[in-house]
Amino acid sequence: MPVKVATWNVNSLNVRFPQVLEWLAGERPDILCLQETKLVDARFPVAELAAAGYQSFYHGQPTYNGVAILSRRAPEAVCCGWPDGTDGQARLCAASFGAVRVVNVYVPNGQSVDSDKYPYKLQWLARLRAFVAEELRRWPQLLLVGDFNIAPDARDVYDPVAWGEGILCSPAERAALGHLLDLGLHDAYRSLHPETREWSWWDYRAAAFRRNQGLRIDLILASTPLLARAQAVVIDGGARAAARPSDHAPVSITLGDEV
DNA sequence: ATGGTAGGCTCCCTA
Numbered sequence: 001m002p003v004k005v006a007t008w009n010v011n012s013l014n015v016r017f018p019q020v021l022e023w024l025a026g027e028r029p030d031i032l033c034l035q036e037t038k039l040v041d042a043r044f045p046v047a048e049l050a051a052a053g054y055q056s057f058y059h060g061q062p063t064y065n066g067v068a069i070l071s072r073r074a075p076e077a078v079c080c081g082w083p084d085g086t087d088g089q090a091r092l093c094a095a096s097f098g099a100v101r102v103v104n105v106y107v108p109n110g111q112s113v114d115s116d117k118y119p120y121k122l123q124w125l126a127r128l129r130a131f132v133a134e135e136l137r138r139w140p141q142l143l144l145v146g147d148f149n150i151a152p153d154a155r156d157v158y159d160p161v162a163w164g165e166g167i168l169c170s171p172a173e174r175a176a177l178g179h180l181l182d183l184g185l186h187d188a189y190r191s192l193h194p195e196t197r198e199w200s201w202w203d204y205r206a207a208a209f210r211r212n213q214g215l216r217i218d219l220i221l222a223s224t225p226l227l228a229r230a231q232a233v234v235i236d237g238g239a240r241a242a243a244r245p246s247d248h249a250p251v252s253i254t255l256g257d258e259v
Numbered sequence: 260a261t262g263g264t265a266g267g268c269t270c271c272c273t274a
């Protein structure tokens with residue numbers, strides 16, 4: 001049976017919960033990774049998701065950030081945050097489903113290249129690389145998914161000249177993404193669609209969605225054995241057109257059976 | 260004209 005894995009920055013699971021339930025019912029993914037749940041763990045809607053057929057693994061905090069993995073089957077070998085527990089921001093969690101490892105990230109936005117949040121973003125990406133290198137050692141079949149807050153290259157930006165080398169597009173961020181890919185990961189959407197220009201995020205401001213001014217910053221990075229199984233990678237822009245939408249669209253990958 | 264909107268332990272901060 002093919003396996004469908006999705007990622008979605010929901011910008012508050014509390015507000016977006018009806019849309020998440022509707023999307024799960026319509027798309028029926030095996031696994032859905034969420035970012036920006038903005039929920040403390042005590043308020044995670046475990047029972048409602050169980051009624052919809054999904055188990056919940058979640059790592060939240062008040063007000064900001066928050067990641068979760070919803071899955072039809074039980075997650076194994078779960079972990080959240082850095083192994084040494086030093087980062088106070090809830091941006092990372094991982095779980096295994098048989099041989100497939102799923103690492104879910106909400107990469108810091110960085111705000112602007114001259115913000116103090118920018119070096120924090122670069123440092124966070126360097127730590128992520130070290131973490132994923134260890135994960136790959138144990139689980140060669142790995143998906144690194146989430147909101148990367150990095151547009152990989154000019155094809156992923158509606159107006160690459162206007163965005164220039166600003167936040168989400170700066171050379172250091174793109175180099176950090178390149179260092180992740182150097183571990184043996186592949187941008188699954190771009191591997192299957194070499195030239196297509198599609199976006200996964202549109203700013204709430206300036207009527208960006210109506211004008212289709214977006215960036216592709218929500219990514220699924222697949223290790224080589226999983227890329228070989230990739231049958232489809234879909235960005236569901238329809239979800240962004242819904243009433244009271246998240247500013248991000250869900251992205252999903254369908255993996256065929258192992259040969 | 261450096262704008263605009265959305266969310267949250269909301270009167271500021273993050274995105």
